[in-house]
Amino acid sequence: MKRRTFVKKAGLVSAGLALSEIAAVASWQATQNKLPRWKGFNLLDFFSPNPTSASKPTTEEHFMWMRDWGFDFVRIPIAYPYYLTFDRSRNITPAEVYNINEEAVDRIVKLVDMAHKYNMHVSLNLHRAPGYCINAGFHEPYNLWIDSEAQKAFYFHWAMWAKRFKNVSSKKISFDLLNEPSMREDMNDQHSKSSAVPGDIYRKVAKDAAEAIRKEDKDALVIADGNNVGNSIIPEIIDLNIAQSCRGYYPHAISHYKAPWANKDPEHLPEPKWPGQVGDKYLSKAMLEEYYKPWIDLTKKGVGVHCGECGCWNKTPHDVFIAWFTDVLSILSSNNIGFAIWNFIGDFGVLDSGRTDVAYEDWHGHKLDRKFLELMMKY
Numbered sequence: 001m002k003r004r005t006f007v008k009k010a011g012l013v014s015a016g017l018a019l020s021e022i023a024a025v026a027s028w029q030a031t032q033n034k035l036p037r038w039k040g041f042n043l044l045d046f047f048s049p050n051p052t053s054a055s056k057p058t059t060e061e062h063f064m065w066m067r068d069w070g071f072d073f074v075r076i077p078i079a080y081p082y083y084l085t086f087d088r089s090r091n092i093t094p095a096e097v098y099n100i101n102e103e104a105v106d107r108i109v110k111l112v113d114m115a116h117k118y119n120m121h122v123s124l125n126l127h128r129a130p131g132y133c134i135n136a137g138f139h140e141p142y143n144l145w146i147d148s149e150a151q152k153a154f155y156f157h158w159a160m161w162a163k164r165f166k167n168v169s170s171k172k173i174s175f176d177l178l179n180e181p182s183m184r185e186d187m188n189d190q191h192s193k194s195s196a197v198p199g200d201i202y203r204k205v206a207k208d209a210a211e212a213i214r215k216e217d218k219d220a221l222v223i224a225d226g227n228n229v230g231n232s233i234i235p236e237i238i239d240l241n242i243a244q245s246c247r248g249y250y251p252h253a254i255s256h257y258k259a260p261w262a263n264k265d266p267e268h269l270p271e272p273k274w275p276g277q278v279g280d281k282y283l284s285k286a287m288l289e290e291y292y293k294p295w296i297d298l299t300k301k302g303v304g305v306h307c308g309e310c311g312c313w314n315k316t317p318h319d320v321f322i323a324w325f326t327d328v329l330s331i332l333s334s335n336n337i338g339f340a341i342w343n344f345i346g347d348f349g350v351l352d353s354g355r356t357d358v359a360y361e362d363w364h365g366h367k368l369d370r371k372f373l374e375l376m377m378k379y
Helices: 003-031 060-068 102-117 148-164 199-216 235-240 285-300 318-334 370-378
Strands: 039-042 073-079 121-129 173-176 221-225 243-248 276-278 281-283 305-310 339-341 361-363 366-368
Touching: 060 102, 073 102, 073 339, 102 121, 121 148, 121 305, 148 173, 148 199, 199 221, 199 235, 221 305, 243 285, 243 318, 285 305, 285 318, 305 318, 318 370
Parallel strands: 039 073, 039 339, 073 121, 121 173, 173 221, 221 243, 243 305, 305 339
Antiparallel strands: 276 281, 361 366
16 A cells, blocks of 8 residues: 555544544533432422321331342432421411421431432432422411512521531432422412412522522532423523422323322323323324423533432323333433432332232232333333
């Protein structure tokens, strides 16, 4: 081979290698995510505002199963009244929002410690915060979005939790500020219409809460749930070093089929299909890709993203659920976004879901949905 020809070909090969390396880097950059791709479950031990109606406690055995199945994350949604002392025969007062019950707090800390023993990252979440909850069932003394006293109480609670865990690495714990923010017409009405929180208000509340946390622990990892009940990114806080949490419930015609808290007339709904025509919409993976695009774009801007809640209530036909959720997880996974099922044991869970169309496997006295488990393990 002539030297000129060799040099030319060698140069082309080198250029080809360089281009392939650039393409590989570009591909990695397109799918990077500031947060790890954690996957796991929500644990509902402290989900109820009433301690006497709390769900059965999570045990070490449960954590052992999660770990052995390859999961590394738990989100703990907490109703703040759970860890307060006040007269529960009447509505709580603003002053009583500060009455911390240390024994109840210790129970929450114990669950966090247990999770850490099994190498789980723990995301503490105020599912009900002073002045706001997406769920009805407890009368708030004020409104988080418009009342300064509610906001002060909100910051107080987060400062308390940050102080409790100030010596725990952000690799092991994060603080998820508020579950599914929205503006509610009537917080006591389960079916009250919701709309997005005005961006400037969300920014103020999230910024001040993050500052209260980082005053106690400057390296704390703070997460904010998406606006409009978790569905929309929050562009107003991109500069605040706060990660964001999306949801895996879209569309509700699949995930919340016949759920009484999500439908005013749950018994008269079109049969769910995936993919397929449901009511006036054709449901498909393409609509999921459009739904998650803003979240994927957010990761490219350097904002960490995680799907803090996802899954499907137990009335959706199992084959439809699996087909839909396969598409959800494939989109999240291919963009390095982790997920947490709501819940571990129960209606949305991998254990004891109460579905009537599943061939369950006996698992230490529980009913295991093996097909669902294997899908999650795959991703």
